[in-house]
Amino acid sequence: MNTRVAIGTSSFCTKDDTAMKILENAGIEVITNPYGRRLTEEEIMVHLQEVDGLIAGLEPLSKKVLSSASKLKAIARVGIGMDNVDLEAAGGLGIKVSNTPDGPTEAVAEMTIAALLALNRKIITANIDLHSGNWKKSMGIGLKDLKVLIIGYGRIGSRVSSLLRILGAQVMISDPYLNKSQLTDGEILVSLEEGLQKCQVISLHASGTDVILGCEEFSKIQDGIILLNSARGNLVEEQALIKALDNGKIKAAWFDVFWKEPYNGPLAKYEQVLLTPHISTYTRQCRKAMEVAAVNNLLRDLGL
Numbered sequence: 001m002n003t004r005v006a007i008g009t010s011s012f013c014t015k016d017d018t019a020m021k022i023l024e025n026a027g028i029e030v031i032t033n034p035y036g037r038r039l040t041e042e043e044i045m046v047h048l049q050e051v052d053g054l055i056a057g058l059e060p061l062s063k064k065v066l067s068s069a070s071k072l073k074a075i076a077r078v079g080i081g082m083d084n085v086d087l088e089a090a091g092g093l094g095i096k097v098s099n100t101p102d103g104p105t106e107a108v109a110e111m112t113i114a115a116l117l118a119l120n121r122k123i124i125t126a127n128i129d130l131h132s133g134n135w136k137k138s139m140g141i142g143l144k145d146l147k148v149l150i151i152g153y154g155r156i157g158s159r160v161s162s163l164l165r166i167l168g169a170q171v172m173i174s175d176p177y178l179n180k181s182q183l184t185d186g187e188i189l190v191s192l193e194e195g196l197q198k199c200q201v202i203s204l205h206a207s208g209t210d211v212i213l214g215c216e217e218f219s220k221i222q223d224g225i226i227l228l229n230s231a232r233g234n235l236v237e238e239q240a241l242i243k244a245l246d247n248g249k250i251k252a253a254w255f256d257v258f259w260k261e262p263y264n265g266p267l268a269k270y271e272q273v274l275l276t277p278h279i280s281t282y283t284r285q286c287r288k289a290m291e292v293a294a295v296n297n298l299l300r301d302l303g304l
Contacts (some may be wrong), residue, residue, distance in 0.1 A: 002029040003029065003052045003302060005028050005051060005053040005298065006030075007032045008039060008055060009057025010035065010036050010038065012033070012055060016284060016291070019288070019294070022299075026299060033047070048072055050071055051069070052072065053072070053074045054069075055076050056075050057078060057079070058081075066090055067089070067093065073095060074095065074097075075097045075298075076301070079099060079281065080099055082097065082099055083209055083232070100289075100290040101154075102293070103281070103289035103290035106286065107282070107283045107286035109159040109160045111230060111279075112160050112254075113163050116201065118254075118274060119274060120146075122138040122140050142168075143164065145170060146170065146200055146201060147169075147200045148199060148203060149172045149174060149195035149198070150173050151174045151205065151212060153173050153175040153182075156230070156231075170188075171186065172188045172195045172198065192212075196217055196220045197220055197221070200224075201225065202227050203229075204227075204230070204236070205231050206231055209235075211235065211236070212236070213227075213236045213240070214237035215240040218240055221244075222249075224251040226250075227253040229256065229257060230256045238265065242267075245273070251272065252272045253270075255273065255276075
């Protein structure tokens, strides 16, 4: 009987079919996502019946889901985060789980810099004004000597730091798992509290789901900070952010990740908040790299 693999992520091979061809050449029977969107818990339970492997997106892979997939041996995430996978349950069931930590680095770092430039130079506002017939010149702020606090110094955080320093920014790093010897020239290791007090921009690149920025943290920052989040929505307490926007502690923000997706929350009412629908990894190069890596991980874990 052929090995059967389910595709959970709806965007799999929509722009490049290299990863799909690898599966087909390996003699895999592929069951694609029939809905063209993120699967619900009930839908993924049905999708995983009688399959050996899963190419996963962000669908909920809870203990209930995994326990119902009696033949499932391996899950390969297209992406970095594993918050949607009950790793303890997977381990107990003997299901191997992998991710693709290298593929997203350049795409997410580029998007972070693009968002900062758009907000700092008021590009979005200028575009809207001109389309509305208003020839209005808004003064922006350059990146040279800008004090940026990067929270989380993994692959993406370190790449964002590198790009910012090339552009002349002063970069502070806050990461409890880091020591000074791991930094490169021009990077300054600070505590979260020190970084919050000194920075003009905060860029989130931490893992986990615990809140890092809430009312207490926002009370320590100076007025007029820019906040960038390409990591996880849950790292920021939403109501605390709303308060910080209202009182001017946060003058502008960019969010590509949210507390619940699709997002339709209060941030959408703020013109100074740039919102994108979790698309930081959406470059052709990045998607291809992640999909191919995920397929290779899956084949390895299935022993093929």
